[in-house]
Amino acid sequence: MFTTTSGEKIFVVDGHVHLWDGSDENIKNRYGEEFIKCFYDYHKLSPKEYVWPYKKYQKYTDEDFEQDIFQNGYVDFAIFNPQYLGDFYYNGFSSLERNETFRKKHPDRVIANGFWDPRNEEAGLKQLEKDVEKYGWKGVKLYTAEWKGDSKGWKLTDPWSYRYLEKSQELGIKNVHVHKGPTIRPLNKDAFDVGDVDETATLFPDLNFIVEHCGLPRLNDFTFIAAQEPNVYAGLAVAIALIHTRPRYFSEIISELLFWLGPDRILFGSDYALWQPKWIIEKFMDLQLPEDLAAETGQITMEMKKKILGENAARLYNIPISDGASSPKRAESPEPVRKVAPVA
């Protein structure tokens, strides 16, 4: 819960967080080492006082998470969007087990999404059934540029991917988070190209597709697709971290997203531990678009900020919005609960 200077309480859902293990013990090969190092370089886009030592960044504790997310980070509800990377790390970069254990500690504040990889074909479909039974996933995170043996990536439009999406839908998964962000390894078959979202979102109108990192740097490709597909959402992870070092640039991004998608289809995410929600949220709440941008697309309002910071994700995941008087409880009803926090 973030409290404004006028005392208004803002409900916060961090739609993109991790508990990862990039420790030396877990690193399989040079790729794993370079991956966490590259993440660490991104981390250093934070304000100086928030930069961790490398060792801590490689593997941090549950307590670090609780402190940075719940105690200091204003976050009421956090959503794990895990990344497996089994070719780089012995136990994977994210561990479903660890996420689930953590979720059980905070059942009223954590959603632990899963993942699947269509290249596991038939066996993976069976595994998906087991996983959903065990974890009760409502969302999955898909990482189309993941390496797997000789394959360096896949597309949402691959035939096996469609079978997995059908199965996901059948099993009650509603939200599909797709990592489409800064280039890591595309050849000219660009695994992070947003083009495959277009066709897929049309074919699966009942699924929500949250495009993490809003396709940056191909923001215009993304907004072009999102403007036509009502079930496509923008996940702000990475983009919003630029609010510190490049506030003008972030203003341009958010103003484009508001213009093309409107305020109901944009979701906040810190990408913790890449960046901490505390400083991002403080700066976002202070954000005023520069005059020239506001003249084009309108000024960002408090109502919009509330939607982006919490209400939109709460709607997608059936999270009841608490008013701060009592602790929030998980929704039982399939209908979205939408209650706007009263002005104090």
Add this chain to the structure above:
Amino acid sequence: MQPSNRLEQIWLALESVTDPEIDESVVSLDFVSEVKIDESNGIEIEFRLPTYWCAPNFAFLMASDMRDAVSELDWVADVTVRLVDHFSAELINRGVARKQDFRDAFPGETDDDLCALRQKFLGQAYERRQELLLKHLFGLGSDPTSILGLRLSDLLSLALDQQGAALRALYLFVWRKSHPNAGKEAMAFTTWEGTPVDPRDLKDYLRKIAGARRNAAFNGFICRSLLAERAGDKR
């Protein structure tokens, strides 16, 4: 000619090579870490990228462009381009040395050469540079309709300050690549596809081409930050 001048000539040639996604020179981006000339005028260029993971197709484009740009100097005997600290450095360096196509350098991973990709980035550079120049001209108070109606000869004869002239030169560099046979009477400000811009659609058109600038700006900012951190780690 003195070796120091030769070195300068090489750096100057490298200036013309851009990172396709950022549309800025590999020199100003600090990608080139070392240039060496041996006694027999063999050149060795070493470069590094902001991350170990940077896209190999872009790396391949830059490496082969560097090789070609420096090879154009008539005194140069041969050119070796060496990418370091990159997961596919070996394949890229070998492919560039053998003057291979990208698809031959990465067998089985791609079925296309990089012509289409080059063309795509040329289009983005065209839009990015056009937007910068148009905004500059509008900022001077010029009437949009008459600007959009300019011919190449008109644009060349506009009296511009240093900044404006630089933006015009950058734009025309790409414009000429995409209009190889155009004469002085050709329209200076068409869309990338070659159609004139209707002044009534100007606002939408500017919104559209601003996308190229934003993409490049994001890449430029991220790449500079990451490269600075990576270079810092090595010190």
